[in-house]
Amino acid sequence: MKKELSTGxxxxxxxxxxxxxxxxxxxxxxxxxVDHSHPHYEFYFFLNGDVTYDVEGNQYALQYxxxxxxxxxxxxxxxFHSTDKNYQRFVLWISRNYYETMCSWSEDYxxxxxxxxxxxxxxxxxxxxxxxxxxxxxxxxxxELHGNKAFHKLNAELLVHSFLLHINRITYDxxxxxxxxYENVLYLNLCDYINNHxxxxxxxxxxxxxxxxxxxxxxxxxxxxxxxxIHQYIIKKRLSASKNGILSGIxxxxxxxxxxxxxxxxxxRAFKKEFGLSPKEFREQKGLPEGY
Numbered sequence: 001m002k003k004e005l006s007t008g009x010x011x012x013x014x015x016x017x018x019x020x021x022x023x024x025x026x027x028x029x030x031x032x033x034v035d036h037s038h039p040h041y042e043f044y045f046f047l048n049g050d051v052t053y054d055v056e057g058n059q060y061a062l063q064y065x066x067x068x069x070x071x072x073x074x075x076x077x078x079x080f081h082s083t084d085k086n087y088q089r090f091v092l093w094i095s096r097n098y099y100e101t102m103c104s105w106s107e108d109y110x111x112x113x114x115x116x117x118x119x120x121x122x123x124x125x126x127x128x129x130x131x132x133x134x135x136x137x138x139x140x141x142x143x144e145l146h147g148n149k150a151f152h153k154l155n156a157e158l159l160v161h162s163f164l165l166h167i168n169r170i171t172y173d174x175x176x177x178x179x180x181x182y183e184n185v186l187y188l189n190l191c192d193y194i195n196n197h198x199x200x201x202x203x204x205x206x207x208x209x210x211x212x213x214x215x216x217x218x219x220x221x222x223x224x225x226x227x228x229x230i231h232q233y234i235i236k237k238r239l240s241a242s243k244n245g246i247l248s249g250i251x252x253x254x255x256x257x258x259x260x261x262x263x264x265x266x267x268x269r270a271f272k273k274e275f276g277l278s279p280k281e282f283r284e285q286k287g288l289p290e291g292y
């Protein structure tokens with residue numbers, strides 16, 4: 001993380017915001033949390049601790065990567081078995097009004113929480129890749145809310161909408177036992193990660209470390225699904241993004257570096273091979289002045 005985003009535990013069970021709030025807690029000795037409920041929706045994502053969570057009398061022994069869906073009015077509390085481990089989790093609150101507004105746009109938003117309420121089943125277990133994806137999305141939301149970038153509030157709203165739909169898809173797949181092989185999940189997550197990190201390190205070493213897999217396995221899975229090597233895919237995606245960069249007026253000397261090319265010559269050759277035009281010819285074809 002770029003900054004420390006964890007907060008000390010706050011015992012309030014009401015929202016300061018009228019829409020949504022997200023917290024990353026790292027606490028110890030929290031054996032005083034009493035049974036409680038609140039008027040908003042809660043997504044709870046467990047990271048660490050020796051904890052059983054009681055939700056309306058159903059007790060769930062939590063494991064790393066479990067998530068809980070807690071609708072409004074549902075009583076819940078953690079039960080601590082030891083205080084040797086820090087109690088770490090993410091918590092996302094969504095107000096009832098904001099949630100209902102989303103559901104008025106599409107009933108798809110309601111899927112997971114509706115299932116939890118109707119079936120009294122609140123705990124869901126993730127695999128390693130799904131866990132990383134959920135954690136990454138929550139960290140992105142936290143950084144957006146704690147930052148001061150332009151349009152950060154609107155982007156945070158988009159992240160919340162996307163996150164809820166992502167959780168709905170995960171929940172649906174779990175309940176319907178969609179027979180997606182691990183290799184297909186890895187492939188889809190690789191594509192998603194590459195598309196969102198084109199200006200960062202996308203070497204096989206980095207990808208293998210991030211996805212806890214071998215370089216050979218990643219290369220094999222990707223080519224079997226895509227039909228081209230992961231290196232070719234990354235080049236194609238970076239070149240496509242660079243076209244948009246040219247249209248946005250980014251100078252060539254900044255553009256090639258931004259999208260992972262070591263020098264302008266390699267960028268020039270790859271661009272012309274992919275599109276049949278040099279970067280300069282493409283800019284001129286679009287009627288953009290030099291230095292635009």
